Every structure is written in C-alpha cells, then in structure tokens.
Amino acid sequence: MKQAVHFGAGNIGRGFIGALFSQSGYHVTFIDIADQIIQQLNEEKQYQVILATDQQETMTIDNVSGLNNMTQEKEVIDSIQQATYLTTAIGPNILPRIAPLIAKGITNRIKANEEKLYIIACENQISATDLLKGYILEHLDEDTKADLDAKVYFFNSAVDRIVPIQNNQGSLDVLVEPYHEWVVETSESIPPIEGMKIVSDLAPFIERKLFTVNTGHAVIAYLGFLEGKATIDEALADEKVEAQVHATLTETGDYLIKQYGLDRDEHNQYINKILDRFKNSYLNDAVTRVGRSPLRKLGPDDRLVRPAVEANKAGLSYTNLAKAIASALLFDFKEDEEAVKLQAMIKEHSVPHVLKEVSGLDEHSEITQEVVRQYNALKK
Numbered sequence: 033m034k035q036a037v038h039f040g041a042g043n044i045g046r047g048f049i050g051a052l053f054s055q056s057g058y059h060v061t062f063i064d065i066a067d068q069i070i071q072q073l074n075e076e077k078q079y080q081v082i083l084a085t086d087q088q089e090t091m092t093i094d095n096v097s098g099l100n101n102m103t104q105e106k107e108v109i110d111s112i113q114q115a116t117y118l119t120t121a122i123g124p125n126i127l128p129r130i131a132p133l134i135a136k137g138i139t140n141r142i143k144a145n146e147e148k149l150y151i152i153a154c155e156n157q158i159s160a161t162d163l164l165k166g167y168i169l170e171h172l173d174e175d176t177k178a179d180l181d182a183k184v185y186f187f188n189s190a191v192d193r194i195v196p197i198q199n200n201q202g203s204l205d206v207l208v209e210p211y212h213e214w215v216v217e218t219s220e221s222i223p224p225i226e227g228m229k230i231v232s233d234l235a236p237f238i239e240r241k242l243f244t245v246n247t248g249h250a251v252i253a254y255l256g257f258l259e260g261k262a263t264i265d266e267a268l269a270d271e272k273v274e275a276q277v278h279a280t281l282t283e284t285g286d287y288l289i290k291q292y293g294l295d296r297d298e299h300n301q302y303i304n305k306i307l308d309r310f311k312n313s314y315l316n317d318a319v320t321r322v323g324r325s326p327l328r329k330l331g332p333d334d335r336l337v338r339p340a341v342e343a344n345k346a347g348l349s350y351t352n353l354a355k356a357i358a359s360a361l362l363f364d365f366k367e368d369e370e371a372v373k374l375q376a377m378i379k380e381h382s383v384p385h386v387l388k389e390v391s392g393l394d395e396h397s398e399i400t401q402e403v404v405r406q407y408n409a410l411k412k
C-alpha cells in the first residue's frame with residue numbers, strides 16, 4: 033500500500049488532507065505531539081469525517097496510524113523512508129520546529145530509496161512549502177543536498193476547507209464543511225490524489241483564496257469579537273459586519289481582478305459563495321479560532337496587510353482593509369498568546385510602532401495613518 037506521512041493530526045490534517053489520502057488508497061501516518069490523538073489513532077485505526085449539513089453525512093477514514101515526533105523519532109524517520117507524499121498542516125510558525133526531523137528522514141531515505149518523495153505544506157501562508165524547504169536545507173549535509181533535486185520535490189499549495197475546533201472531546205471524528213479545494217503547483221506528473229487540483233501557477237489561486245476567504249473571515253472574526261459575538265455565522269448576521277465584509281472584499285477583489293485579469297462577475301460569484309459558506313451555522317465556528325494568532329495575521333505577506341499594500345501601490349482603495357487591520361489590533365483575547373503579546377506591545381509602544389515591527393509598514397505611511405484613524409474610531 034502506498035504511504036503518506038502527514039505532520040499535524042489536527043482539524044485540517046484529519047478532516048481534509050489525511051482524509052483525501054486515505055480515500056485515494058494510501059495508508060496515512062499522522063505525526064503529532066498530541067499523544068492522546070496518536071494513541072487513539074493506533075487503537076481505533078479509523079475515524080469519521082462528518083459533513084456540517086442537515087443530513088450530517090459521514091465518511092469512514094481508515095488505514096490511519098500515528099507517531100509522536102517527540103518520543104518516536106526513529107519511527108518517524110522510518111515512515112519517511114516509505115512515503116510517497118509528506119504533507120503538513122501544523123501552522124506556519126511550527127514549520128521550523130519539524131524541519132530538523134524531516135531533514136533526518138530525507139537524509140536516511142535518499143541513501144536507500146530511489147523513489148521520488150513529494151513534499152507539500154498545506155498551510156494558510158503564501159509559499160509555505162518554499163519556507164519549509166528553506167528550514168529543511170539548514171539541516172542537510174552537502175551530499176544530501178546534491179542528491180535532493182532528483183529525488184525530493186517541493187510543491188507550494190493552497191488549501192480551502194473550513195474545519196472548526198471540535199466539540200467532541202475524546203473522539204477522533206471531525207466535523208467539516210462540505211466544500212473543499214486543494215490546489216498544488218507543479219509541472220511534474222505526480223501520483224493522483226482524489227480532490228487534488230494541479231496548476232502550473234499557484235499565485236492567482238492562493239492570493240484569491242487568502243485575500244477572499246481568509247480576509248473576509250478575519251474581518252468577521254475581529255469585528256464580531258468587538259461586538260461580543262461568539263461564532264462566525266452569528267457575527268455575519270449583524271448587518272454592520274456584513275456590510276463591512278462586502279466593502280473589504282470589494283477592495284481585495286479590485287486588486288485581484290486588476291492583478292490577475294479575473295472576470296468581475298465570476299469573482300463576485302466567488303465572493304458570494306464564500307459568504308454563504310461562512311453562514312453555515314452547523315459549523316459553530318468560533319470567532320476566536322478564526323481570529324487566532326493576530327501577529328501572524330498582521331504579517332506583511334498575510335491576508336490583511338499585503339492586499340492593503342498592493343491596493344495602495346495600484347492606486348486602489350484600501351480604507352476598509354485599514355479598518356480590518358485596526359480591528360485585528362483590537363483583538364484583546366486573553367487565551368491567545370499572540371493576542372496577549374500584541375496588546376502588551378501596543379500598550380508599551382504605539383500602533384505605528386507595532387505596524388512597523390509586525391507588519392513592515394513605515395510609521396509615516398498612508399496606510400499606517402489610515403489604520404490609526406480607524407483604530408481610534410473603533411476604540412470609542
């Protein structure tokens with residue numbers, strides 16, 4: 033049986049990427065630090081993916097097992113030796129932490145296995161696989177590096193499926209939305225995986241996804257949080273929030289249409305389809321999950337700042353994106369480590385200082401000035 037090794041047995045890992053491999057006839061070895069999940073995967077050897085619909089259709093995902101990368105390093109290296117695919121859905125900030133072990137796995141594999149290994153990071157981050165490759169290269173010796181190109185292939189990708197935090201303590205089952213899209217950039221002919229779409233240029237796909245799905249999601253999460261709403265569908269039901277999401281997605285849409293020559297009507301349909309996905313109340317998706325890690329989300333290449341910078345460069349409107357950035361700066365959620373850090377930075381310094389440090393924006397830039405205006409207005 034063909035083997036896939038997947039780092040991150042969390043929501044997207046079990047609910048999307050691992051499920052697609054299993055459905056494509058692969059055995060999936062999940063690698064995670066969550067020992068409880070790993071033990072359960074090895075005992076139960078299967079779980080259910082449940083669709084967030086009226087009917088709650090379920091799919092059984094089998095041929096799965098687990099390894100703990102903190103305690104089973106040798107076994108992880110052995111599993112990489114056997115794998116055709118190695119994927120991750122672990123969070124972009126965690127990629128540097130798993131890179132040394134992947135490097136050991138590659139070093140060992142290259143000596144003994146002529147088969148190609150395909151590595152794909154499935155994270156909400158532009159060029160996530162390139163970043164992972166960079167971290168892995170830091171841990172490879174010169175001989176392995178010389179052999180790498182012919183045997184190990186790195187493909188960037190975009191992943192889209194809303195998988196909320198699960199309210200079923202102690203169960204491996206995962207509730208997911210029916211919609212899913214996994215786009216992988218390659219010109220290689222690779223073993224087919226159900227639900228994987230191959231493209232030669234990922235840029236329009238990942239930017240369209242990140243700056244529509246994730247920008248829209250972030251606006252709803254941060255404004256919803258400020259309005260005291262618990263879930264995304266509840267926040268979107270608020271007329272003010274809905275109007276603000278539309279206005280923000282019009283700005284990212286104008287940039288995307290100009291940059292990639294998209295058809296305006298088709299893009300508007302894409303936006304409307306996404307807003308319908310956000311309205312799915314079966315997901316019960318917490319605004320605090322969607323708003324998680326605000327420092328990452330305020331990064332220069334992420335869903336809020338990059339489209340604002342690009343819109344500004346192209347002479348397009350970015351006022352609503354500035355409001356979205358301002359609302360992210362107001363995400364004062366005590367259970368989120370990055371939110372706590374962000375609030376402490378704002379308190380100790382100032383909003384322009386934070387935007388310089390976190391978002392790479394000049395303290396006197398037009399965008400910073402607009403964000404400060406919006407921040408003060410929202411704070412009232």
Ligand SMILES: NC(=O)c1ccc[n+]([C@@H]2O[C@H](COP(=O)([O-])OP(=O)(O)OC[C@H]3O[C@@H](n4cnc5c(N)ncnc54)[C@H](O)[C@@H]3O)[C@@H](O)[C@H]2O)c1
Binds near residue numbers: 043123130155
């Ligand atoms: N949930 C979604 O709707 C969704 C959709 C598309 C993309 N994504 C992206 O997928 C990635 C994962 O998101 P998620 O929602 O599945 O998160 P999650 O928290 O449910 O899963 C992450 C998993 O990684 C594990 N992990 C953390 N540190 C680790 C380490 N050092 N070694 C091994 N395992 C470790 C955690 O224990 C957890 O099981 C993120 O980049 C996210 O942006 C999420």
Ligand SMILES: O=P(O)(O)OC[C@@H](O)[C@@H](O)[C@H](O)[C@H](O)CO
Binds near residue numbers: 194246
């Ligand atoms: O995973 P994050 O923290 O980058 O973003 C939160 C959500 O917007 C995200 O998980 C979406 O649910 C997902 O990207 C949908 O495909």
